[in-house]
Amino acid sequence: MKRKTDMTLITTTLICLLPIVLALVLYNKLPNQIAIHWNYAGTPDNFAPKAIAVWGLPILMAGIHIFSYLMIQNDPKKANVSSVLKQLGKWIIPVMSLILIPVTLFKAMGYNIPIQILVPVILGVIIIIFGNYFPKCKQNYTVGIKLSWTLNSKENWNKTHHMAGYLWVIGGICIVVGSFLNMNWLLIILIVAVLVGVPIMYSYSLYKKGI
Incomplete structure (x- = not known):
């Protein structure tokens, strides 16, 4: 049987690679070393050769995207995943590639882009979207808080994701608001740790109660 072509996978992968076109147009204007990471104050602290930024970053994003896309598509319980979260999982890497790589290139050219605000805002919005749809997400193996306790019990899964x-x-809103208040990245990391750690501890407590 002839396998149906997955046009969504092809389209989203091409979007991941689309910044290469912009990079080639700007190639002669780009410095030999390009900042690919910034600290909490927006100061670059890691650089890569121009060729890596132009070719490597989009290809890396495309590779990550293809892996995550196939994981979602081949999940035995993919029907349990909220349609919104499923689409978010398929489009999040392409959209980030389309935003973050051009920002990286324009920053290298000297444009004043507040990366210390932009990145936390994107992170916060993603967290808010996931949080909004967590309660609607049923047991699956790719999207959600996948612990041995949540995967073993539907009630544990539902209660953990509802909480x-x-x-x-709330955490996503704090990150978005805090980004405009020059929130220290250490505080953002702490918030993310709470968003991960508290549900894990809550799920474990439910498990100890026999749920």
Whole structure:
């Protein structure tokens, strides 16, 4: 039987690679070393050769995207995943590639782009979206808080994701608001640690109660 072509996978992968076109147009204007990482104050602290930024970053994003896309598509319980979260999982890497790589290139050319605000805002919005749909996400193997306790018990999964949903929305809002208040990245990391750690501890407590 002839396998049907997955046009969504092809389209999203091409979007991941699309920044290469912009990079080639700007190639002669780009410095030989390009900043690919910044600290919490927006100061670059890691650089890569121009060729790596132009070719390597988009290809890396495409590779990560293809892996995550196939994981979602081949999940035995993919029907349990919220349609919104499923689409988010398929499009999040392409959209990030389309935003972050051009930002990296323009920053290298000297444009004043507040990367210390942009990245936390994107992170916060993603967390808010996931949190909003966590309660609607049923047991699966690719999207959600996948612990041995949540995967072993539907009730544990549902209770953990219901609690985590509220927590992630609040945490995401804090990150978005904090990014405009020059929130230190250490505080953002702490918030993310809470968003991960509290649901894990809550799920474990449910497990110890026999749920």
